[in-house]
Amino acid sequence: MEAARKPRNATREENLAVILHHAEKIFAEFGFKGATMQAIADAAGLPKANLHYYFPTKLALYREVIERIFTIWLEAADSFDTSATPEEALSRYIRKKMEISRAHPCGSKVWANEVIQGAPIIQDYLQTTLNEWTDTRIKVINRWIAEEKIDTVDPRHLLYMIWATTQHYADFQHQIVTLNSGNPLSDSQWENATDSVTGVILRGIGLKP
Amino acid sequence: MEAARKPRNATREENLAVILHHAEKIFAEFGFKGATMQAIADAAGLPKANLHYYFPTKLALYREVIERIFTIWLEAADSFDTSATPEEALSRYIRKKMEISRAHPCGSKVWANEVIQGAPIIQDYLQTTLNEWTDTRIKVINRWIAEEKIDTVDPRHLLYMIWATTQHYADFQHQIVTLNSGNPLSDSQWENATDSVTGVILRGIGLKP
DNA sequence: CCTCATCCTGACCATTTGGTCAAAGGAATT
DNA sequence: AATTCCTTTGACCAAATGGTCAGGATGAGG
Numbered sequence: 001m002e003a004a005r006k007p008r009n010a011t012r013e014e015n016l017a018v019i020l021h022h023a024e025k026i027f028a029e030f031g032f033k034g035a036t037m038q039a040i041a042d043a044a045g046l047p048k049a050n051l052h053y054y055f056p057t058k059l060a061l062y063r064e065v066i067e068r069i070f071t072i073w074l075e076a077a078d079s080f081d082t083s084a085t086p087e088e089a090l091s092r093y094i095r096k097k098m099e100i101s102r103a104h105p106c107g108s109k110v111w112a113n114e115v116i117q118g119a120p121i122i123q124d125y126l127q128t129t130l131n132e133w134t135d136t137r138i139k140v141i142n143r144w145i146a147e148e149k150i151d152t153v154d155p156r157h158l159l160y161m162i163w164a165t166t167q168h169y170a171d172f173q174h175q176i177v178t179l180n181s182g183n184p185l186s187d188s189q190w191e192n193a194t195d196s197v198t199g200v201i202l203r204g205i206g207l208k209p
Numbered sequence: 210m211e212a213a214r215k216p217r218n219a220t221r222e223e224n225l226a227v228i229l230h231h232a233e234k235i236f237a238e239f240g241f242k243g244a245t246m247q248a249i250a251d252a253a254g255l256p257k258a259n260l261h262y263y264f265p266t267k268l269a270l271y272r273e274v275i276e277r278i279f280t281i282w283l284e285a286a287d288s289f290d291t292s293a294t295p296e297e298a299l300s301r302y303i304r305k306k307m308e309i310s311r312a313h314p315c316g317s318k319v320w321a322n323e324v325i326q327g328a329p330i331i332q333d334y335l336q337t338t339l340n341e342w343t344d345t346r347i348k349v350i351n352r353w354i355a356e357e358k359i360d361t362v363d364p365r366h367l368l369y370m371i372w373a374t375t376q377h378y379a380d381f382q383h384q385i386v387t388l389n390s391g392n393p394l395s396d397s398q399w400e401n402a403t404d405s406v407t408g409v410i411l412r413g414i415g416l417k418p
Numbered sequence: 419c420c421t422c423a424t425c426c427t428g429a430c431c432a433t434t435t436g437g438t439c440a441a442a443g444g445a446a447t448t
Numbered sequence: 449a450a451t452t453c454c455t456t457t458g459a460c461c462a463a464a465t466g467g468t469c470a471g472g473a474t475g476a477g478g
Contacts, residue, residue: 033243
């Protein structure tokens with residue numbers, strides 16, 4: 001969000017990246033109030049006072065972390081409407097969201113934590129950007145239904161199902177790993193998960209995956 | 210978990226219930242570290258020191274809250290295997306889980322928070338009770354597949370989908386309410402949500418809901 | 419009215435927390 | 449070398465937090 005003033009010195013960029021990376025982990029693990037600046041500083045290998053040089057308050061750091069996650073989510077959203085058919089649109093969107101769950105589990109967890117706690121920070125995002133995005137997708141899905149390309153289904157709940165299932169693999173990662181004998185999902189297991197989710201949802205609305 | 214020593218005095222029972230009820234809310238809203246004994250005490254309308262009379266530590270109170278949630282979840286699990294057909298078993302299980310999401314959203318949120326944070330408290334539950342429960346259901350689903358009652362599907366991911374979607378309505382309640390113009394889901398909207406989820410999942414594995 | 423066990427609570431404490439600040443590097447430009 | 453701007457950090461503080469404790473309230477049985 002902040003433009004780097006001196007691109008010549010890469011240290012600023014580096015430090016920002018390191019701080020944000022570890023802040024994401026700590027916030028994911030303890031939530032906003034549970035995370036401490038000291039813990040983030042230790043994880044990042046910096047003195048606490050240095051964090052406050054880059055981010056004046058804990059809230060500012062948290063906000064930055066959240067904003068980055070939101071950006072990633074919006075990009076995944078793009079792959080929804082660059083497709084011709086419902087099959088392609090939905091399966092690409094689901095696959096993309098599964099990939100994000102695997103690549104950025106902590107980001108997803110921070111978002112989940114935030115929403116569970118009533119979204120005190122991102123409330124405006126929900127009301128504006130997410131709300132608008134949802135409305136446009138609902139219209140697309142309703143068009144598919146009108147054109148009899150998919151079965152009748154409440155578009156809103158279809159979207160919720162996709163969000164819930166894909167994010168589950170990030171947010172409940174620990175539970176899934178535990179039920180997988182303590183091992184993280186392998187490549188093929190992730191592939192299987194993606195295929196399973198895609199298969200049930202597509203068939204669930206009358207498509208053939 | 211603790212037996213009441215003097216059932217004659219109902220005050221103990223009452224206070225325990227009040228404390229646990231409000232503790233669930235506060236823990237759901239702030240996570241374990243974020244919740245404060247003072248906040249729980251205020252919500253329950255009791256002095257903080259009184260909480261420590263009933264629950265020696267914050268952890269003991271949290272553990273009790275978690276255990277109660279787990280009990281409710283296990284009861285929902287029962288409705289899974291008292292049914293004859295896959296249609297009935299799955300639709301009853303999904304419906305039950307949706308009802309729990311509506312009746313006990315805070316409980317679900319506490320569980321979600323706990324799992325997101327790596328389940329430091331309930332790890333043993335995941336490894337024993339939940340793991341065993343999952344294994345038995347997987348066998349049942351695999352039998353359905355062998356008997357060609359449902360399409361081929363990875364039972365594990367089918368279960369994850371059910372958990373994810375149903376719990377989403379509790380854990381992401383705030384997001385759903387926001388996307389519903391700020392209004393909680395009405396009776397008919399909950400019915401619609403349940404039907405939508407059940408419909409997609411059942412059709413997704415070759416059943417007619 | 420007395421006894422005794424349970425229940426309640428205001429005051430208190432040690433620790434942790436987010437955040438501040440002044441003084442000290444450091445590197446490029448003049 | 450002097451200057452200037454950015455960066456770093458140890459020491460510090462006020463507030464909040466989990467937990468303690470001694471003493472007071474309460475009520476049932478005698």
